[in-house]
Amino acid sequence: GESVGLHLPTLSVQEGDNSIINCAYSNSASDYFIWYKQESGKGPQFIIDIRSNMDKRQGQRVTVLLNKTVKHLSLQIAATQPGDSAVYFCAEILTGGGNKLTFGTGTQLKVEL
Amino acid sequence: EPEVTQTPSHQVTQMGQEVILRCVPISNHLYFYWYRQILGQKVEFLVSFYNNEISEKSEIFDDQFSVERPDGSNFTLKIRSTKLEDSAMYFCASSENQGSQPQHFGDGTRLSIL
Numbered sequence: 001g002e003s004v005g006l007h008l009p010t011l012s013v014q015e016g017d018n019s020i021i022n023c024a025y026s027n028s029a030s031d032y033f034i035w036y037k038q039e040s041g042k043g044p045q046f047i048i049d050i051r052s053n054m055d056k057r058q059g060q061r062v063t064v065l066l067n068k069t070v071k072h073l074s075l076q077i078a079a080t081q082p083g084d085s086a087v088y089f090c091a092e093i094l095t096g097g098g099n100k101l102t103f104g105t106g107t108q109l110k111v112e113l
Numbered sequence: 114e115p116e117v118t119q120t121p122s123h124q125v126t127q128m129g130q131e132v133i134l135r136c137v138p139i140s141n142h143l144y145f146y147w148y149r150q151i152l153g154q155k156v157e158f159l160v161s162f163y164n165n166e167i168s169e170k171s172e173i174f175d176d177q178f179s180v181e182r183p184d185g186s187n188f189t190l191k192i193r194s195t196k197l198e199d200s201a202m203y204f205c206a207s208s209e210n211q212g213s214q215p216q217h218f219g220d221g222t223r224l225s226i227l
Contacts, residue, residue, distance in 0.1 A: 032213040043117075043204050043218035044156065051213050089156065098169040099144055099211045103156040 008087060010108040019077040021107045023090035028071060030092040034101070035064060035075045039086045047075070047088075052095075077109075085111045115139045117219035119205050125225045126195050134190045134222045136205030145188045146206040146216060147180065149173070156204065162188065163211070192224075200226045 013019045025033070031052040036044035050057045050064045050073075057064050063076040073090050087108050091101040118137045126132045138145050147159040160170040162180050179191045188207075192199055202223050206216040 034215055036218075041220070043119075043206075043220045046215045046217055049213075049215050091156075093212065099146065099161045099208065099214075099216070100158045100169055100171070101146075101148070101156075101216060102158070105155060 008106050008108045010110060012110045012112060013080050015080060015082060015111055015113050017080055019075075019080045019084070019109060021075045021077075021088045021109065023073040023075075023104050023107075025071050025073060025090070025092050025104070027092065027094055027102075028068070029095045030102075031095040032093040033064070033066065033073055034091045035062075035073075036089045036091060036103075037084075037086045038089060038106070044089060044091075080109075080111050082111045082113065085109055115141075117205055117207055117217055119203075119219035119222050121222060122220070123223045123225070125227060128197055128226050129194050132192050132195055132224065134192075134203050134205075134224070136188045136190075136219060137186050138188055138205065138207030139217060140186070142207035142209050142217075144168075144208045144211055144214075144216075145180075145182070146208075147190045148204045148206060148218075149201040150204065150221075151201045159190075159203075168211075195224075195226045197226050200224055 034049045035047040038044045048059045061078045065074045087106045089106045090104045120135045145162045150156045160174045161168045177193045202221040204221045206218045208214040208216045
């Protein structure tokens with residue numbers, strides 16, 4: 001049956017440290033991946049994306065790494081700040097799967113002062 | 114920065130009643146979506162919409178659900194006869210194009226069915 005609610009994995013980091021949030025995906029046919037940040041009471045906010053023909057992509061303070069061999073995606077946040085505290089989701093789109101985003105479970109990031 | 118806006122932020126409705134959730138996607142975007150998130154659970158895809166028709170829908174999107182683009186700016190989700198299990202956050206999203214394009218989300222409507 002359905003679970004009543006998900007227990008989110010939590011990552012606690014000190015302010016100024018680097019954070020690494022991981023995501024495993026199951027479908028090798030996925031060809032596009034997005035990381036979203038969701039703050040309490042708000043919608044998912046786009047952070048960074050990566051296509052399957054890339055291994056790494058960098059943005060401002062964030063880097064996404066894609067390992068297609070083990071179907072693993074990670075989000076690295078440099079110099080983590082209190083404003084980075086949120087739930088982070090990875091999401092994927094299948095090749096030929098239209099536009100449907102399939103979201104992962106999410107990771108709660110807590111930044112301690 | 115352009116954003117997706119949704120109204121109302123919170124809707125409380127009696128079971129069995131119809132409800133319409135409204136969204137204004139980003140103006141130059143062509144693809145529109147509805148997702149929902151039941152409290153404590155993953156964000157789930159409901160439907161995608163392009164060129165005035167549904168392009169894809171999930172199993173959740175049954176005959177009780179419908180979407181419409183009534184004019185050049187609004188995109189609506191209607192639930193005809195609400196059930197208790199429809200209680201969730203409903204997110205609208207839009208993207209410029211399909212496939213490998215980021216979808217931008219609104220802040221959602223919290224739907225509470227009594």
